[in-house]
Amino acid sequence: MTAEELTEKALFEQGTARLAELLGPSWQIDRRPSGKEKHRSGGDIIVTLHAEGESSYGQLLVDVELAGVSPRRVEEVLLAKLDLLRQLNHYTTLLVLTPWLSRQAQRLLRKHDISYLDLMGNVSLRVPRPAIVIYTEGATRAPQALAKEPSRTTLAGPKAGRLVRVLTDVRPPFRAGELAQASGLSLGYVSRLLDTLEDQLLIRRDGRVITFVDWPNLLRARAAREVLLRKGSFVGLLAPNGIPYVIKRIRHLPPPGLANIAVTGTHAAHAVAPLAAGGQLMVYVSPRLDEDDLSEELGLFPVDENADVLLLQARDRSVFERSEIVEGVPHVALSQVALDCLAGPGRMPAEGEAVIEYMKGHEDLWQVSGIHDLLTTPQL
DSSP states (O other), X not given: OOHHHHHHHHHHHHHHHHHHHHHOTTEEEEEESOSSSOOTTSSXXXXXXXXXXXXXXXXXXXXXXXXXXXXXXXXXXXXXXXXXXXXXXTTEEEEEEESOOOHHHHHHHHHTTOEEEEXXXXXXXXXXXXXXXXXXXXXXXXXXXXHOOTTSOOSOSHHHHXXXXXXXXXXXXXEHHHHHHHHTOOHHHHHHHHHHHHHTTSEEEETTEEEEEOHHHXXXXXXXXXXXXXXXXXXEEEOTTOHHHHHHHHHTSOHHHHTTEEEEHHHHHTTTOOOSSOOXXXXXXXXXXXXXXXXXXXXXXXXXXXXXXXXXXXXXXXXXXXXXXXXXXXXXXXXXXXXXXXXXXTTHHHHHHHHHHHHHHTHHHHOBSSHHHHHHSOOO
């Protein structure tokens, strides 16, 4: 038996053990054929589920996916397998077993009534006879061992964030070369990341032309790779006179100060999608601006805990791009607000989803019609 087969065997055994825990001790799980030989279809294994005292049993076709499941694989491979299975046996359930599934892949599998189980606690199982319905949510981020993809360019890192912003803020069609010019990134890097995004069904191409961007899920996928409040990435401050006073002081900053800060997070989200009052005021500060001088100008004092104002260090200049003035205060663009909220703590992800919902209904207000318009749009 090869090392690959041993790995597949371990994944199958761990997955069925997890399924047994979910079903409980009154259920029995059997593999067919019962011997140790591999099923003729490679990674596909037939499993039966039988409850004590019941004459009927459920049957699963377990698709073991060692390398994970991309949305593109769902469309190009698993849907064809599901169609064939339904023609042969209406009562056999297709179950995808894999180490970890992204949220986007989970949504696509559920949309097509394909069951899944990963080793990180994400499970969706529907068996028609006997009736079984199980749904659990586990890890939203890939474990460290799976997150390492040396052969693929991923959505992690500042460069990916810059390209995501352009893909979101500009209405297609456009080409890789135009994206490289607009983002200031190398054509090679842009092309590699576009290949990854196409595999995730986050973009669609007709030849070399990108014709569609699934920007809501692109923002979600990017945010899943980020943590807004990383250690050492912000300074916590106290506003003794309250947040409204700080915002008033921001409005009266001289032009060099206004041009080098931008509000994000909860307060920026409330401008288009108010969910609740309060929350910390988060402000990006350009490296060109002295944080101590800004703190003094805004009447803020450094604290170790219970801060109500956070000055964020921008990892990339793109966080300031396409910023706008809202009631006299610079705000990051809506796409950046959504990204930051989705990657933030507490209730911020829900605020990010509310921002996305607003963006869906008002694309003409924030999206530019082409790369040329993006390049000619004045920045703050």
